Amino acid sequence: MIFVAILAGGTGTRMGNMDKPKQFLLLGDKPIIIHTIEKFLINEKFEEIIVLSPKQWISHTEDLILKYIPNSNKVKVIEGGKLRNDTIMNAINYIDNKPDIKEEDIIVTHDSVRPFITHRIIEENIKYAKEYGACDTVIPATDTIVESTDGNFIKSVPNRENMYQGQTPQSFNIIKLKQLYNNVSEKEKEILTDACKIFSINNEKVFLVQGEVSNIKITYPHDLKVATSILKET
Known part of the structure; x- marks a missing residue:
């Protein structure tokens, strides 16, 4: 089976003084998160779409889905975690309660505020997560990357x-991800902001799926303006 986890556990503080998390802001005529969910709903390979929301916004998320995507039995809203990887593991634990999970089952994890995910990227994530156990969606860096360990001087x-x-989706074999996560120390879990790093620090291969420049993450007010322009062109 193939599951998707839509990561909507954040509150979007970088969007500024907003009265709601950024995933609930309107993009065109519907909330950003609805655009994102719809991209996965049209793919019949998914057993279930798990939306992970802040606890205080679960009812609101369910109401939006009922309003914009009626009769969608595939979508389930559950509570997200404190950190990104905690949110992913909440999805894993929810799936674990199902009686018929198999060794080859995978989970596709995606940011709720990346509404321009393409069918090709989704299909390639499914393909390579099955083949390699883990894959990450990326685009080549166009700017020079500078490393600094103190924030003042260049180290390299x-x-x-x-x-x-890095973009999303990031996709994994469910059983393998859980095993590796449980092997990570509590101290390491605090600094692991990226699920793929759980695989890399365990010397496990992570396949690179070619992303798209348009697969943007809506983080700042300017991003919402860019997203509105992209939407008008589609």
Whole structure:
């Protein structure tokens, strides 16, 4: 089986003084999160779409889904976690309660505020998560990347040809992800902001899926303006 976890556990503080998390802001005529859910709903390969929301926004999320996507039995809203990986593991634990999970089952994890995910990216995530156990969606870095450990001086300038910008989805074999996560120390869990790093620190391969420049994450007010322009062009 194939599941998708829509990560909507954040409150979007970088969007500024808003009265609601950024995933609930309107993009065109419907909330950002609805655009994102719809991209996965049209793919019949998914057993279930799990939306992970802040606890205080679960009812609101359910109401939006009922309003914009009526009769959608595939969508389930559950509570997200404090950190990103906690949110993913909440989805894993929810899936674990199902009686018929198999060794080959995978989970596709995606930011709720990346509404321009394409069918190709979704299909390739499914394909390579099955083949390699883990994959990450990336685009080549177009700017020079500078590393600094103190925030004041350059430590190194990595070769840009080897650098990529991470997007989502990130997709994993469910059983493998849970095993590796449980092997990570509590201290390591606090600094692991990216699920793929759980695989890399355990010397597990993570396949790179080619992303799209348009697969933007709506984080700041300017991003919402860009997203509105992209929407008008589609």
